[in-house]
Amino acid sequence: xxxxxxxxxxxxxxxxxxxxxxxxxxxxxxxxxxxxxxxxxxxxxxxxxxxxxxxxxxxxxxxxxxxxxxxxxxxxxxxxxxxxxxxxxxxxxxxxxxxxxxxxxxxxxxxxxxxxxxxxxxxxxxxxxxxxxxxxxxxxxxxxxxxxxxxxxxxxxxxxxxxxxxxxxxxxxxxxxxxxxxxxxxxxxxxxxxxxxxxxxxxxxxxxxxxxxxxxxxxxxxxxxxxxxxxxxxxxxxxxxxxxxxxxxxxxxxxxxxxxxxxxxxxxxxxxxxxxxxxxxxxxx
Amino acid sequence: xxxxxxxxxxxxxxxxxxxxxxxxxxxxxxxxxxxxxxxxxxxxxxxxxxxxxxxxxxxxxxxxxxxxxxxxxxxxxxxxxxxxxxxxxxxxxxxxxxxxxxxxxxxxxxxxxxxxxxxxxxxxxxxxxxxxxxxxxxxxxxxxxxxxxxxxxxxxxxxxxxxxxxxxxxxxxxxxxxxxxxxxxxxxxxxxxxxxxxxxxxxxxxxxxxxxxxxxxxxxxxxxxxxxxxxxxxxxxxxxxxxxxxxxxxxxxxxxxxxxxxxxxxxxxxxxxxxxxxxxxxxxxxxxxxxxxxxxxxxxxxxxxxxxxxxxxxxxxxxxxxxx
Amino acid sequence: xxxxxxxxxxxxxxxxxxxxxxxxxxxxxxxxxxxxxxxxxxxxxxxxxxxxxxxxxxxxxxxxxxxxxxxxxxxxxxxxxxxxxxxxxxxxxxxxxxxxxxxxxxxxxxxxxxxxxxxxxxxxxxxxxxxxxxxxxxxxxxxxxxxxxxxxxxxxxxxxxxxxxxxxxxxxxxxxxxxxxxxxxxxxxxxxxxxxxxxxxxxxxxxxxxxxxxxxxxxxxxxxxxxxxxxxxxxxxxxxxxxxxxxxxxxxxxxxxxxxxxxxxxxxxxxxxxxxxxx
Numbered sequence: 001x002x003x004x005x006x007x008x009x010x011x012x013x014x015x016x017x018x019x020x021x022x023x024x025x026x027x028x029x030x031x032x033x034x035x036x037x038x039x040x041x042x043x044x045x046x047x048x049x050x051x052x053x054x055x056x057x058x059x060x061x062x063x064x065x066x067x068x069x070x071x072x073x074x075x076x077x078x079x080x081x082x083x084x085x086x087x088x089x090x091x092x093x094x095x096x097x098x099x100x101x102x103x104x105x106x107x108x109x110x111x112x113x114x115x116x117x118x119x120x121x122x123x124x125x126x127x128x129x130x131x132x133x134x135x136x137x138x139x140x141x142x143x144x145x146x147x148x149x150x151x152x153x154x155x156x157x158x159x160x161x162x163x164x165x166x167x168x169x170x171x172x173x174x175x176x177x178x179x180x181x182x183x184x185x186x187x188x189x190x191x192x193x194x195x196x197x198x199x200x201x202x203x204x205x206x207x208x209x210x211x212x213x214x215x216x217x218x219x220x221x222x223x224x225x226x227x228x229x230x231x232x233x234x235x236x237x238x239x240x241x242x243x244x245x246x247x248x249x250x251x252x253x254x255x256x257x258x259x260x261x262x263x264x265x266x267x268x269x270x271x272x273x274x275x276x277x278x279x280x281x282x283x284x285x
Numbered sequence: 286x287x288x289x290x291x292x293x294x295x296x297x298x299x300x301x302x303x304x305x306x307x308x309x310x311x312x313x314x315x316x317x318x319x320x321x322x323x324x325x326x327x328x329x330x331x332x333x334x335x336x337x338x339x340x341x342x343x344x345x346x347x348x349x350x351x352x353x354x355x356x357x358x359x360x361x362x363x364x365x366x367x368x369x370x371x372x373x374x375x376x377x378x379x380x381x382x383x384x385x386x387x388x389x390x391x392x393x394x395x396x397x398x399x400x401x402x403x404x405x406x407x408x409x410x411x412x413x414x415x416x417x418x419x420x421x422x423x424x425x426x427x428x429x430x431x432x433x434x435x436x437x438x439x440x441x442x443x444x445x446x447x448x449x450x451x452x453x454x455x456x457x458x459x460x461x462x463x464x465x466x467x468x469x470x471x472x473x474x475x476x477x478x479x480x481x482x483x484x485x486x487x488x489x490x491x492x493x494x495x496x497x498x499x500x501x502x503x504x505x506x507x508x509x510x511x512x513x514x515x516x517x518x519x520x521x522x523x524x525x526x527x528x529x530x531x532x533x534x535x536x537x538x539x540x541x542x543x544x545x546x547x548x549x550x551x552x553x554x555x556x557x558x559x560x561x562x563x564x565x566x567x568x569x570x571x572x573x574x575x576x577x578x579x580x581x582x583x584x585x586x587x588x589x590x591x592x593x594x595x596x597x598x599x600x601x602x603x604x605x606x607x608x609x
Numbered sequence: 610x611x612x613x614x615x616x617x618x619x620x621x622x623x624x625x626x627x628x629x630x631x632x633x634x635x636x637x638x639x640x641x642x643x644x645x646x647x648x649x650x651x652x653x654x655x656x657x658x659x660x661x662x663x664x665x666x667x668x669x670x671x672x673x674x675x676x677x678x679x680x681x682x683x684x685x686x687x688x689x690x691x692x693x694x695x696x697x698x699x700x701x702x703x704x705x706x707x708x709x710x711x712x713x714x715x716x717x718x719x720x721x722x723x724x725x726x727x728x729x730x731x732x733x734x735x736x737x738x739x740x741x742x743x744x745x746x747x748x749x750x751x752x753x754x755x756x757x758x759x760x761x762x763x764x765x766x767x768x769x770x771x772x773x774x775x776x777x778x779x780x781x782x783x784x785x786x787x788x789x790x791x792x793x794x795x796x797x798x799x800x801x802x803x804x805x806x807x808x809x810x811x812x813x814x815x816x817x818x819x820x821x822x823x824x825x826x827x828x829x830x831x832x833x834x835x836x837x838x839x840x841x842x843x844x845x846x847x848x849x850x851x852x853x854x855x856x857x858x859x860x861x862x863x864x865x866x867x868x869x870x871x872x873x874x875x876x877x878x879x880x881x882x883x884x885x886x887x888x
Contacts, residue, residue: 094844166696167732167734168874169692169732170728170732170733170734170794170797171694171734171744171748172692172717172721173690173721173725173728173798174721174722174725174744174745174749174750174797174798174800175718175719175720175721175722175745175748175801176744180748184744184748185734188735188736189734189735240733
């Protein structure tokens, strides 16, 4: 074999092996992160973590109960704001939309989706924090809710479109009006996918930190309402990680582990639901 | 026969019934239309508020804002250049590292791996995209930064120290750290979209190259990848847009120093990072407006790049070929 | 044309009926047609798919529409309950009358209660068997549980499906076989008690046994409603239909009793199609 051919053969094996290395590296990052968080965070996860308020640096036994509740509070309100808007908007795009207007809406929704979350935070700041003169859970929820809208809108539209036209015609042929057809046949048929999309969207906003930094801010104590600065898990992780206290670092690891597990669990559950749904409904696909 | 049946026959008052039904559909259309239009409203308000909120700074500094190096809140001197520089440098470093790595992984997953392994790996990689930014930051602060400070950067300084990029003291935190963590964060996007683009290349293309005696690598590198280039480039633009706007992980490891230095070891600042750190501290209208103007810049930048990315990805899926 | 033609109809199944029929004229009903199309033209955008279709659908008779693929018979069927309006850029000229009422002046939801449709590929909803059949009545205002259950049972009996599913009404419709699903769709269509039933190649995806069951069913249903069936299977038309219309390239070439169409067609194109020279 000539030298050139030997080189080509070598290069072939080498480069293909390199691609394998890249793939292995990419996949192992996930396990690295999980492993590291588990190793460092697990030891700090105790009953105190889930039930106590943060203690001043130097004092042991503090927790992040307020951050857990605060996150739940903010994410819940954000979902109540964003999910219905996204859902009904998606229904419009799939079932009613005129050609030109739908294109514009879709384009703008994708644009909104690509806006950095910190800029959305600025928007919520100007719209809620400035007029009310205070940081609040409400502002944080608005910021996250705004982020949820384009996600759920496109997901809803996608899954509604996947429902076969024959099903719509079947309902219309029985004398159903259009909105009844949508509500009683099309939406239920697409419900699994829509719900999955929502779960994924909520998981995404639950992990967001930047939009909360100057909307809901943070709070070392319980917040007494929607109109107060409120602690949240991501912001707590951030503030504890950059602080110079060893104890706070351990708290940050623990909180990181909790947050990551929740987000990953939601993602895996969503995919599982979706794949079960597809195989169960093979009958009409 | 039965009352149930007879109730289905058309009623005498068909006119009123008719009107109500039509309204039902109309109402549904209008209500859902209103909800769909909210995205238009949101973006309009966003753009409006970004312009209005930066008015004072824009009028005071004008275009000089983008070339002024000085960021001094005390002296009320605000220049965007350090942040633009930092954003560009960290994104460039991220792309330089992420693109070859991701493309390699994508090639492996699309061309070499058996279907089930490919799907399983892709699933895991897509899970990476769901990891919150602050978690990446957490990892970076406590693992990446010490690693860079104690091993990698001294090594680079010794071997490549003749280049201005690798000179100077090494604190760990800085452009390189931020660029590296960004690279890790954008890999899933490039891998997943490039894999799809590679799948889209028709098998005949590959087979034609192989039939002419090319090795598998040569066929991949010289035929398949060029064929999928539109989708791959699209994925890179998408990743770039994400890197530009990435806030938390970068903030935690960039060093927060609004200055411009050539060395990658040096601490710096990005637009997103300064917004995260200083927005709540900003006193005075000029300070705040300067920050909002930075937000406006970030918004416009990501919007343009995202639009380009979408265009490329759409073109690929529509044509399925490399030819524009 | 004596009106006692109805007594000619025997109760047996199509394949059991004596082969000899009365002459062409006896079968023509004296009553006005249930549905009638008058100079119907249909356009997909600029393309004209149907040219000047005029024909009558006689009450309590089965009319078959036959012709090669793409001849417009399905397009025509879909105008009869205005389901073509779900597709954009379609336009209709001419009139279609239901009991002398122009269907384009009636509200679609009302119209579609009177004219039911069964589609080519069965399309049960992702609901239980009972909920599928109950969908039509529920959407049209039937509320009481007992009324609904009664309609469901009656419709499933009319569709000859009751015995097979009566113990699994709560199960998903997708658990049924293809033939059963199609009969379920027929039951679903019957549940709103339509005066006219449109069937678009209902047996094309089914095996011969399932097909025979459905054909028997149609014969039984004829007494209660007027049936229009599109089929690419000529033998089916010959077995089942009282009247047959032959479509070609968007035009109605010939329309007459099935006997005449198949034995003594007037047009050469009809004869060519019947004898299998094309299509």
